[in-house]
Amino acid sequence: MKVVALLRKVFLLDLFAGLAVTFRHQTPGAIVTEQYPLERPTLAPRYRGQPKLVKDPLTGEILCNACGACALACPEKLITVESERDPQTKKKVLTGYRFDLSRCMFCGLCEEACPTEALDLTPEYELALYSREGMVFEREQMENGLQRKVYEK
Amino acid sequence: MKQALFGYLQSKVTPGEAGDMLWATIYVLLVFAGVALAVLFMNWFERKVMAHMQVRMGPMRVGPHGLLQPIADALKLLLKEDVMPEKSDKLVFWFAPVAVCMTAFTAMLVVPFGRAHAITDMNIGVVFMLGVSSLSVLSIMMAGWSSNSHYPLLGGLRAGAQMVSYEIAMGLAVVSAVMLTSMSTGTGSLSMMEIVNQQFQQGRWFAFSFFPLGFIGFVVFAIAMVAETNRAPFDLPEAESELVAGYMTEYSGFRWSLFFLSEYTAMIAVSSIAVTLWLGGWLRPFPNLLSGHRWDLAFSWGPAFVALATAALCFFYVIKMSSIRAMRLNRLGLAALAAVLGALGLLMLLPPVASRIQDIFWFSIKVAGFMYLYVWYRTTFPRYRFDQLMKIGWKVLLPVSLGVVVLTALVGVRHELLPLVWRVR
Numbered sequence: 161m162k163v164v165a166l167l168r169k170v171f172l173l174d175l176f177a178g179l180a181v182t183f184r185h186q187t188p189g190a191i192v193t194e195q196y197p198l199e200r201p202t203l204a205p206r207y208r209g210q211p212k213l214v215k216d217p218l219t220g221e222i223l224c225n226a227c228g229a230c231a232l233a234c235p236e237k238l239i240t241v242e243s244e245r246d247p248q249t250k251k252k253v254l255t256g257y258r259f260d261l262s263r264c265m266f267c268g269l270c271e272e273a274c275p276t277e278a279l280d281l282t283p284e285y286e287l288a289l290y291s292r293e294g295m296v297f298e299r300e301q302m303e304n305g306l307q308r309k310v311y312e313k
Numbered sequence: 314m315k316q317a318l319f320g321y322l323q324s325k326v327t328p329g330e331a332g333d334m335l336w337a338t339i340y341v342l343l344v345f346a347g348v349a350l351a352v353l354f355m356n357w358f359e360r361k362v363m364a365h366m367q368v369r370m371g372p373m374r375v376g377p378h379g380l381l382q383p384i385a386d387a388l389k390l391l392l393k394e395d396v397m398p399e400k401s402d403k404l405v406f407w408f409a410p411v412a413v414c415m416t417a418f419t420a421m422l423v424v425p426f427g428r429a430h431a432i433t434d435m436n437i438g439v440v441f442m443l444g445v446s447s448l449s450v451l452s453i454m455m456a457g458w459s460s461n462s463h464y465p466l467l468g469g470l471r472a473g474a475q476m477v478s479y480e481i482a483m484g485l486a487v488v489s490a491v492m493l494t495s496m497s498t499g500t501g502s503l504s505m506m507e508i509v510n511q512q513f514q515q516g517r518w519f520a521f522s523f524f525p526l527g528f529i530g531f532v533v534f535a536i537a538m539v540a541e542t543n544r545a546p547f548d549l550p551e552a553e554s555e556l557v558a559g560y561m562t563e564y565s566g567f568r569w570s571l572f573f574l575s576e577y578t579a580m581i582a583v584s585s586i587a588v589t590l591w592l593g594g595w596l597r598p599f600p601n602l603l604s605g606h607r608w609d610l611a612f613s614w615g616p617a618f619v620a621l622a623t624a625a626l627c628f629f630y631v632i633k634m635s636s637i638r639a640m641r642l643n644r645l646g647l648a649a650l651a652a653v654l655g656a657l658g659l660l661m662l663l664p665p666v667a668s669r670i671q672d673i674f675w676f677s678i679k680v681a682g683f684m685y686l687y688v689w690y691r692t693t694f695p696r697y698r699f700d701q702l703m704k705i706g707w708k709v710l711l712p713v714s715l716g717v718v719v720l721t722a723l724v725g726v727r728h729e730l731l732p733l734v735w736r737v738r
Contacts, residue, residue: 175694182693186365193369198637 208266208281211259213302222303223278226252233273238263257302261287262295327506329433340432344421352577356383359688366692377647378630393566398461401563405459410564410571412452417575420446420582425505427595427672438505439487439586443480446541446582449575450476453543453550453560456572460563468559472550475702476541482710483537489530489714489721490590493519496725509594516601520591523724530717531591533710535686538583540706542576544687546694547702554696584683585676592679595672613667616674620658627651 168174194201203209214223226243242256271281284305289295301307328336357372357380364371372379397406422445423438425431435441450473457469494511495501502508512518520531540547551559561572588594597612628651634644661667697705 178693179689182366182689185368186362188365190368191365191370195370195373198640 203283203285205283207283207285208268208271210282210284210287210305211261211264211270211297211302212280212282212284212305213257213299214278214280215303222254223276224254224257225276225278226254227275229273229275230270230279233269235267235269236260236263236265239270254299257299259297259302260295261297262292325429327429327431327434329431337432340430344424344426344432345418348418348421348578348581349574351581352574353383353387355577355580355684356386358684359691362685362688363692366689377634377643377650380646380650387570390566390570395566395568396563398563401461402459405455406563409452409456409459410568410575412455413449413575414571414578416445416448416452417578417582421578423505424582424585425509425589425594426676428506430595430673431506434504434506436502436504436507439491439503439508439590442505442582442586443484443487446579447476447480449579456564457560460560462563464556464558464562465560468550468552468556468562471556471699472543472560475543475547475549475706478703478706479537479540479547479710482533482706482714483541485711485714485718486530486534486537487586487590489526489717490519490534492718492721492725493522493527496522496728505589505594508589509596512593513596513600518591518593518596523721526717526721526724527591529713530721531587533714533717534587534591535683536705537710538587539687539690540702542580542583542687544580545691546696548696549699549702552696580684580687581680584680584687587683588676588679594679595676597671597675610664610667613664613671614662615678616670617658617661617667619674619678620654620661624651624654624658627654 215221216223226241228241228243231237231239231241238260240256240258241254242258243252243254245251246253266281268281271279287306289306328340360382361371361379372382375382375385397403420442422432423435423441425434425438453472453476454469457465457467457472460466491501491503491508493501493515494508496511496515498511502511508519515522519527521527543550549559550556551561556562561569564572593600597615599608603612627647631644631648631651634640634647661670
């Protein structure tokens with residue numbers, strides 16, 4: 161056994177094994193990285209990214225019934241639901257919705273708690289912003305997403 | 314006038330031997346420009362090969378497939394602020410990068426790129442190269458000491474210890490190869506040209522002489538030269554995890570780029586020693602076995618073949634490259650490169666051109682192989698500890714190279730002297 165180990169050492173067999181590994185991996189097809197701004201990955205639909213308040217595709221009305229289950233479910237207590245009761249229909253109507261993204265850990269509990277599937281964590285992942293204040297999404301941003309200024313070249 | 318200008322071109326010797334000052338100067342400039350370009354290309358090549366071995370892309374944005382990246386890098390380095398530490402030894406700090414560059418480029422003086430393609434041929438060529446290139450340790454120590462900082466000092470000390478200990482194994486390996494030059498003539502030579510000529514006359518590269526012996530000598534040199542140029546896995550003087558950047562820590566901008574340049578030039582220089590001594594220098598494969606006019610012509614098309622293959626590869630990637638609008642300029646550039654390479658390849662098919670550049674081609678492709686090995690080692694092997702480094706140098710490489718020298722001498726005597734003695738009797 162000792163002789164075999166010595167021979168392995170003399171003929172640098174372990175080093176050659178390592179060289180073979182690196183040599184095998186250099187085929188261009190094996191590359192796993194992407195050129196990010198030019199090539200964007202398509203993420204799974206259940207990826208938990210930017211939160212969104214979903215509208216009914218048929219009527220265009222917001223699905224949220226202002227029950228506040230999301231605010232209760234949130235472990236970070238970062239969701240604030242503001243509502244008032246409609247005097248005629250006696251139903252709650254959403255008046256304001258605040259989602260503090262800077263504290264969010266994207267656990268998805270709010271999404272699960274929602275009885276009407278009105279809150280959705282979309283696969284949108286580009287959430288970098290210039291200020292902390294901007295991270296607090298109001299109802300408008302929750303419905304329409306981030307409105308970024310697009311610069312012309 | 315015309316005779317004075319072009320008279321040299323008819324001769325079959327180097328301008329240094331012919332005593333032609335004009336052409337010697339031109340050759341110096343050509344070698345300098347060629348080596349500097351090779352270093353630029355090597356920068357791109359190393360990053361690219363390393364990236365692919367690590368399953369990533371490497372530079373992709375500056376030029377097609379990042380081909381213009383080294384130029385952008387060089388520009389950035391030249392425009393950077395030139396910082397000199399306040400309490401450094403100003404004169405030595407200034408002189409160290411200059412000296413390291415001088416030594417690295419002086420060593421290229423005797424590199425034989427072809428039968429007539431060297432600046433000069435010295436009868437002590439190998440010794441000159443080893444001597445001059447080992448002077449670079451002096452400038453590295455200067456850089457380490459003059460920076461007046463902890464990490465550079467430690468880096469300089471390590472570089473000194475390492476280069477001195479590997480120099481010995483390297484020198485002994487060179488001796489074993491030089492002894493082989495005396496095989497058929499009885500008198501050996503240290504001249505780089507003569508060593509290659511001897512390999513031609515003996516009909517084999519010295520790496521295959523006395524089978525395991527020449528090869529072991531070559532392997533010892535190949536290991537020692539990696540340590541000598543401070544490259545991974547022996548890059549302890551500039552080990553970034555412990556010494557930041559070693560002796561280069563306090564350097565920035567242009568001075569740093571001089572260190573970079575000389576490191577890669579030294580790599581090319583020691584690789585060309587290895588190629589000249591063991592791998593037949595500028596000789597094409599099988600110059601004796603496959604001799605004759607037809608084989609000569611076939612092998613002289615080697616450079617043309619490589620240029621055309623590279624052009625085809627470029628063209629393939631033009632087609633494969635993503636058609637996003639932002640990449641349009643890159644695609645055009647790559648297509649232009651493919652066209653230029655293709656035209657050059659067709660030009661190289663012409664026999665007069667082919668026969669003139671084939672020496673340079675075979676030499677540089679062998680050196681390029683060593684450059685690839687350097688990169689390959691760097692991606693594969695983790696860095697040695699310093700005691701392991703010293704152990705390999707003194708306890709393994711030195712005894713092995715001593716043994717190779719003694720055995721080569723013994724086998725050589727048996728081969729050459731004994732038949733001679735018998736014939737006299």
